[in-house]
Amino acid sequence: DQQVKQNSPSLSVQEGRISILNCDYTNSMFDYFLWYKKYPAEGPTFLISISSIKDKNEDGRFTVFLNKSAKHLSLHIVPSQPGDSAVYFCAASEMTGTYKYIFGTGTRLKVLA
Amino acid sequence: GAGVSQSPSNKVTEKGKDVELRCDPISGHTALYWYRQSLGQGLEFLIYFQGNSAPDKSGLPSDRFSAERTGGSVSTLTIQRTQQEDSAVYLCASSPRVDARYGYTFGSGTRLTVV
Numbered sequence: 001d002q003q004v005k006q007n008s009p010s011l012s013v014q015e016g017r018i019s020i021l022n023c024d025y026t027n028s029m030f031d032y033f034l035w036y037k038k039y040p041a042e043g044p045t046f047l048i049s050i051s052s053i054k055d056k057n058e059d060g061r062f063t064v065f066l067n068k069s070a071k072h073l074s075l076h077i078v079p080s081q082p083g084d085s086a087v088y089f090c091a092a093s094e095m096t097g098t099y100k101y102i103f104g105t106g107t108r109l110k111v112l113a
Numbered sequence: 114g115a116g117v118s119q120s121p122s123n124k125v126t127e128k129g130k131d132v133e134l135r136c137d138p139i140s141g142h143t144a145l146y147w148y149r150q151s152l153g154q155g156l157e158f159l160i161y162f163q164g165n166s167a168p169d170k171s172g173l174p175s176d177r178f179s180a181e182r183t184g185g186s187v188s189t190l191t192i193q194r195t196q197q198e199d200s201a202v203y204l205c206a207s208s209p210r211v212d213a214r215y216g217y218t219f220g221s222g223t224r225l226t227v228v
Contacts, residue, residue: 034216043204043219099144103156
């Protein structure tokens with residue numbers, strides 16, 4: 001029972017274009033979401049977060065959008081750079097128990113130079 | 114230390130043997146987590162330690178898995194009588210507070226292969 005789903009295992013984007021990574025969740029109790037980035041042979045690193053009281057959070061080239069009614073969030077990277085090539089995981093949690101995040105299966109992003 | 118340190122980075126073991134995986138969290142981080150990533154899967158929560166509180170073991174897949182955290186710092190994840198389905202990357206993470214809204218800091222993981 002996957003509570004957090006990333007249905008696209010991979011994505012290729014041209015350098016300079018927008019990358020859009022999608023994530024769906026099923027548990028309506030989730031109210032805090034994170035995106036992590038993972039390079040090969042390294043641990044995931046925190047990228048950006050969003051609370052359910054917001055529908056958008058922006059940090060430089062990275063923006064996360066949350067659509068609560070659709071139980072959907074997305075990560076936009078603009079402009080995409082070759083160094084953004086990595087696996088991206090979304091994760092969700094309930095505020096009351098924010099130590100336990102449920103992760104998706106990840107999307108491998110390849111930015112082509 | 115500067116980051117979360119895990120050892121060994123790679124471990125190949127024979128089916129039925131016991132293994133121990135070690136995690137050194139960031140100094141001062143009170144919360145420590147173990148996750149694992151099997152092939153084609155997301156990161157699966159295993160166990161959580163917070164200070165002196167009883168750990169949340171709800172994610173441990175079987176009683177062959179156990180973990181401890183000594184002195185509120187170093188943690189060891191032990192898998193007894195390993196099976197091939199235990200093959201995965203085991204990731205340790207720590208955070209400075211129970212409220213992990215700022216995310217965890219992960220180590221590089223231990224890749225366990227059971228042959």
